[in-house]
Amino acid sequence: MRLVIVGGGGFRVPLVYRALSTGRYAGLIDSVVLHDIDLPRLRAIEAVLAAMPLEGPPLTLSTELKDALPGADVVFAATRVGGTAGRVIDERIALDLGLLGQETTGAGGLSYALRSIPYMLELAAMMQKHCPDAWLINFTNPAGMVTQALQSVLGRKVIGICDSPIGLVRRAAQAAGAPLSSGSLRGVDYLGLNHLGWLRGLEYDGVDRLPGLLASPERLAGFEEGRLFGPDFLRTLGAVPNEYLFYYYRRAEAIDSIRAAEQTRGESIAEAQGRSYPELQGPEAFQRWEAARLEREEGYLAEARSAPDGNQEDRDEADLAGGGYEEVALAAMTALLTGERTELILNVPNGGSIAALPHDAVIEVPSSVDASGAQPLPVQSPPTLHQLGLMAQLKAVETAVVRAVLEGDRDQALLAFALHPLVADEQLARQLLKGYEAAFPALSTLWR
Ligand code: G6P
Ligand code: MN
DSSP: OOOEETOOOOOOOHHHHHHHSSSTTTTSEEEEEOOOSSSSHHHHHHHOOOOOOOOOOOOEEEEEEHHSSTTSEEEEEOOTTHHHHHHHHHHHHHHTTTTTOOSTTTHHHHHHHHHHHHHHHHHHHHHHOOTOOEEEEEOOSSSSHHHHHHHOOOOOEEEEESSHHHHHHHHHHHHHHHHOOOOOHHHHHHEEEEEEEEEEEETTTEOOHHHHTOOOOOTTTHHHHHHHHHHHHHHHHSSEEOOGGHHHHHHHHHHHHHHHHHHHHHHHHHHHHHHHGOOOSSHHHHHHHHHHHHHHHHHTTTOOOTTTTEEESEEEEEEEETTSHHHHHHHHHHHHHHOEEEEEEEHHHHHHETTSTTTOOEEEEEEEEETTEEEEOOSOOOOHHHHHHHHHHHHHHHHHHHHHHTTTHHHHHHHHHOOTTTOOHHHHHHHHHHHHHHOHHHHHHHHO
């Protein structure tokens, strides 16, 4: 089986390569093609992989999709169109208007979508041509919007992934004393859109353990989301939100703390990568990458993490237990390629599972995956009015962004910014779009 990684010069690629070379996923993939438009970064990551203390599948590098794609059984896309410099602009233009400036959430995420979607549509068209039977596992952000846009070309052949829902579920399950069984999400009542979801129930041994967890300040203090949102709010809410909901429930605080910091997350990553990439060469490349990776993980979502005692350990432990970035990708790949059924939280078309949302709306829910693709498991209880309201509003925003790109319709882009709950202003929407168009000239070429 051949895996093509699009965005092969990305910093997290060694995680994926390690996961497919050792442990339970070893042997699934027998050749890997790394594709990236940035040759120096591709070479740096190649050096890291070569220096890894393991025997992995043979590698080929490519800077052209037409050379990379033929023969692919599965394509893993984790690209960042516009690079980290683009991320910084997404963040800064929103912040300058007093709004949240973040990679995937709020105005910044919409700007990012307007770059990612056109590129990913090109990739999908190239896949149709060069490897029409291959699966696309999409991590390119904003993953929910991108996955929805690609439905029109790839249909069930594209599956969107994110590491945050399963990370939350594992951390909460550990804190609640409700261990998960492997390959199954039975009892896990999680529902939402990408970077906008809630854990609403956690059944173990026939009993829902979530109410007990929400009632226990001690247990809530034992994991990241519990500390992030605090026991009072969580108890009232009756669910544990995905960490990205911090930007909604603590909007003012998040904006203040990002503005008070010297650098945005994008800026600090740009600086760190400017230092680390040139050093990724020779026999020390792997150790240097590992050190840089640990440093980067310390800052994960740090811009919003005001919890004074925030400790990194529970995230690391839960991720190691299976549920990190590479785990989700490899677990999905295994099920698609071997047909061995598994359950994962994925971005898939709704079908009829949330009655109030359109059938073709991509949602993020526990899903069953096998050789026929992924489909949502029955939703355990309908969303609350609040959850449905926020999901519906964001889905309207996401749908407008996808239409803006597919139809070249600038008004739909304006509508998306105006309707986003973290903008919620038609005049600000105009300023945002103008600002992004000035910073990204390619944007204006989308409009008919
Ligand atoms: C998580 C999210 C990704 C996001 C990333 C940002 O993994 O699921 O969607 O891109 O965090 O991490 P960074 O280290 O780049 O801030
Ligand atoms: Mn994500």
